Every structure is written in C-alpha cells, then in structure tokens.
Amino acid sequence: MHKKHNFGAGPCILPSSVMEQAAQAVINWGGMGLSILEVSHRSPEFEDVVLKTQLLVRELLSVPDHYSVLFLQGGASTQFAMVPMNFLSKGKKAAYLDTGYFAQKAIKEAKLFGEVALVASSKDKDYAYIPVDFNNDKQAAYLHCTSNNTIEGTEIFDFSTAGAPLICDMSSDIFSRKINITDFDLIYAGAQKNMGPAGMTLVIAKNEFLDQAKKEIPSMLDYRVFRDNMSMYNTPPVFSIYVAMLNLLWLKDQGGVNGIEQKNIEKAKLLYTEIDRNPLFYGTADVGHRSRMNVTFLAINKEVETGFLKFAADQGIVGIKGYRTVGGFRASLYNALPLSSVEVLVSAMASFEKIYSDKTVLELG
Template sequence: MQQKHNFGAGPCILAPSVMQQAANAVINWNDSGLSILEVSHRSAAFENVIRKTQLLVRELLNVPNDYSVLFLQGGASTQFAMVPMNFLQKKSRAAYLDTGYFAQKAIKEARLFGEVEIIASSKDKNYAYIPDYSSNDQRVAYLHCTSNNTIEGTEMFEFPGFGIPLVCDMSSDIFSRRINVRDFDLIYAGAQKNMGPAGMTLVIAKNKFLDSVKAEVPAMMDYRVFRDNDSMYNTPPVFSIYVAMLNLLWLKDQGGVEGIEKMNIKKANMLYQEIDRNPLFKGTANVAHRSRMNVTFKAIDEATEKAFLQFAEELGLVGIKGYRTVGGFRASLYNALPIASVEVLVNAMKQFENSRKLEQTLQLA
C-alpha cells in the first residue's frame, strides 16, 4: 500500500504510537477485559484519566492555579454561542476581531445575545492579514479573537492587552506553540486539530471571569456547572478524552510545547521557502501573518492547479485542496505531521516545476 501524507485541515493526524494505543484500548483497555468505549465514566479508572489529562494540559501550557481546565462537547461552534450566552447581556456589548470565516461565525452567534462591535477586520483583503486593533472601551464585556484562521492561513502572534477580558478561539493552533495563559480570560479549542479526535472541546478559563456570569444560563451551557462537576455533569466524551491524554503524553515526549514549536517552525519555513521560490505557486497570506499550521497558496492558473492536485495525489499527498470557498491549496502542518511528509510535498513541487519546464522545452523543439 502506498504511504499517505495527510495534510488535511481536520480531523488532525495522530502519531502512530497514539493510534496503536487507542486501537488496543478499544479491544481491551489496560487488561481490564473492557473496551475504553464501554467503561463507566464514573469508574475510578476513568476518573484517573480525566484528572491526568487535566494535569497534562496544565503542565504543557503552564496553566495557573486560578484557571479551570474543562472538557466540554459540541466543538468550537457551540462555544460561539456559549461565550456570549454567559458573558454578554442584552444591555452590554462585546468586541470582536474579524479575521476570517470562523470569526464571522462567532460574530453571528454573539449578535443573538447582545450588541457586537467589530473593532477591526481584514475582510477588505479577503482576510489575508491580521488587522491592527485596539480598544479602550472598558464597558465591553470581553474582546474575542481567533488565534489561527485555518481557511485563510493567517495566525496571530501577539495578543495586546487592553484591560478587557480576552476570549480566544485557539482551535487550530492550541499546543502548537508557547502561549502565556494569563494573557487570556478564556481559551476554547476544538480538540480535533492538535489535541485528539473530534468530540471534545477544551476550555481554559480564569475562575474570576467565570464567577462574573450573571445571566440565567441552561446547565449544559454554563461553564460553572462543568467546573463544579469536574467536567462530568453529564457523560463526558470518554474516548476523545482518553485519546487526548495519549496525545498529550506523546507531545510531552517530543519536548513539550517548546519542542514541538521548534519543529512546527521548521516545517512551515521549509514549505513557505519553496512556495516563494517556485514560479508556479504563490502564497495567499501576508508574510508577517502566515500561519504555521495552515499554509495557503495558489497556482499561477486554474489548469496548473488541477494538474498539480492530480500530480500530488499520485504521490500519496492528500488533503491539500483549499477550502471550497477559497480554492487553491492548503497544507495543514499539525503537530503529528512528520517533517518527512513536508519534504515529500516540497520535492513534489520541485518535480512538478521541472516537468513543466521539460514540457515547454519539448514544445519549443
């Protein structure tokens, strides 16, 4: 069977060792005679898993003690509504940074609960950059941003503080780089980009911020309910949390977030250098705001794009087609993607360029 190199935007790939452990646990978890899929979430064994996963999150991201680590369900899309439902009142206002498709979805949901002020937007350039922004309005309930824009291929590298609670969607770059958790009042991230399989959502929140909620919120949408019940108010996504634990243990073995960040920078630089060198391709994001996780680029014309897609597929390169509304290419370089896969993609781009040169030479002969 041909080896595949998966550059898909999500769900992310997992390290082979993580997948093997997860596969074994589906059949017989820790020699218990039970599958991880059927073990009780109230058992001591699983309570140990959820505690260990919380501790790994705290260790890898250096989460302060006055923050809670929660495992929820519903993905980041549920967080788009859950954040304003908790923190935005009808007579209050929230500030949002508009940097792309998913930021737009968050803005749309927030408007159901109160007034939304878009403090800056990069829509004028098809979201190809991160706009400068500032807010001195202390009356806003919170400022919301998206750290990495998976479709547009841009990433925030600075998070200026304005004395306003900062809420951040980190779904696609969580655990890929070092962050200062204290810069944020609430971080949320769907697990399926860098943490594990789909089905679980990570929330890291300052307790003081959670305690500021005055709204009447349904229990399943109330962060405090999950905090006070150790993320087990209802049946948690057992398998997703278990695989996340395995994946975070793997990450720790790679040198933690600091170690994986160095590798992610190396992978991204390798691909961007080829995009900038190769006359058949062009990057779509502003150079200063290029994402390390989702590299977006286009071919010089539609015919070249189609030809390279076919060429890449023949070499086992999958998932590089750009988002349906954007086109072009998108190569996602999540944590578990080996640098060898990036080398295969870069070599494919070089081979494709050489084949085009040969075709042109033969046509002129």
C-alpha cells in the same frame, strides 16, 4: 499499506504510537476485559484519565491554579454561542475581531444575544492579514479573537492587548506553540486539530471571569456547572478525552510545547521557502501574518492547480486541496505531521515545476 502524507485541515494527523494505543484500548483497555468505548465514565479508571488529562494540559501550557481546565462537547461551533450566552449581559457590548470565516461565524452567533462591536476586520484584503491597530475598549464585556484562521492561512502571534477580557478560539493552533495563559480570560479549542479526535472541546478559563457569568443559564451551557462537576456533569466524550491524554503524553515526550514549536517553525519555513521560490505557486497570506499550522497558496493558473493535485496524489500526498470557497492549496502542518512529509511535498512541488517547464517549452517549440 504505506501511510499517506496527510496534510488534511479537518481531523488532525495523530502519531502512530497514539493510534496503536487507542486501537488496543478499543478492544481491551488496560487488561480490564472492557473496551474504552463501553467503560463507565463514573469508574475510578476513567476518572483517573480525566484528572491526568487536566494535569497534562496544565503542565504543557503552564496553566495557573486560578484557571479551570474543562472538557466540554459541541466543538468550537457551540462555543460561538456559549460565550455570549454566559458573558454578554444586558446593557453591555461584546467586541469581536473579524479575521475570517470562523470569526464571522462567532460574530453571527453573538448577535443573537446582544450588541456586537466589530473592532477591526481584514475583509478588505480577503483576510490576508491580521489587524493590529484597533481599540480594545475596556468597557466591553469581552474581546473575542480567532488565533489561527485555517481557511485564510493567517495566525495571531501577539496577544498582549490591554482592555476588555480576552477570549480566544484556539481550535487549530492550541499546543502548537508557547502562549501566556494569563493574557486570556478564556480559551476554547476543538480537539480535532492538535489534541485528538473530534468530540471533546477544551476550555481554559480564569475562575474570576467565570464567576461573572449571567445567573440564568441552562446547565449544559453554563461553564460553572462543568467546573463544579469536574467536567462530569453529564456523560463526557470518553474516547476523545482518552486519546487526548495519549496525545498529550506523546507531546510531552517531544519536549513539550517548546519542543514542538521549534519543529513547527522548521516545517513552516521549509514549505513557505519553496512557495516563494517556485514560480508556479504563490502564497495568499501577508508574510508577517502567515500561519504555521495552515499554509495557504495558489497556483499561477488552473492547469497547474489541477495537474499538481493529481501529481501530489500520485506521491501519496493527501489533503492539500484548498477550502471549497477559496480553491488553490492548503497544507496543514499539525503537530504530529513529520518534517519528512513536508520534505516530500516540497520535493513534489520542485519536480512538478520541472515537468511543467519542460512541457511548456515543448509546446512553444
């Protein structure tokens, strides 16, 4: 069966070579006569996988030695609560940047643990931009931001803000571009966008910041416990970590983060150029804040939206329907999506423009 052009925003597209290796490991991992799904997480073979994956994260993102690399569970949604549980102390306040749906979810959870200060919001324009003029109060316990907003199609490109310790949800653009790790005190990211299948959550944190955490925290929600136990305090998400290792090895072969960033820029530029050119579609995010990972756009009317969704599906294009509360279209350009798939989408948009134009002329005639 022909592989679809997968623009889905949820589970990321994975390279075929990674899929093949993972599939083989499910049957017989490394000739051990055991599946990766049944091997002991305490075996030296899997402990080696954890170490290799940590080293790949450090290499690809240039993580300094005074930062820890942790593999947790529960996705970013657990991090929404785990961050304030660890770092929002009594008498302090946490600062949050409101840039969309998932930032709002993080704010809601933080309010369960203490005072939350909303330093800036782009809600006034339906989250079509990233606020840039706000006060990062150094007295706050931390400033939390969401680097890429998958539903709204915006992305933060400048993190150089002095003040409170910076915590960032990077679930949907981690490993897609070069970042300066030392700009952040803690980064968290669900695996299911650019790393691998859901199940693992990556956390990169400055050790000095982790040591400032509250003292009384349940073990499974204490970053220090996972740091001190090499992310093996309990049974880890074995398969997710293993596939992440394979995917990061693939990324390294693509020229690393620097190499993939150039490809991601090219893919996004191609699609945004067609959106801006084609009279049937228009983008939703302000030009200077457009996401490279999640391209959001609308049709000029419902007829075009419905018609193009069907037309695209006939071309083998899947996953472009916009988020259920927004409508329109969302094309996710995660690392493993090839340029050729974007070319197919752009070609389909141009072809549909001609079909719709000819149809309209005939109807008017």
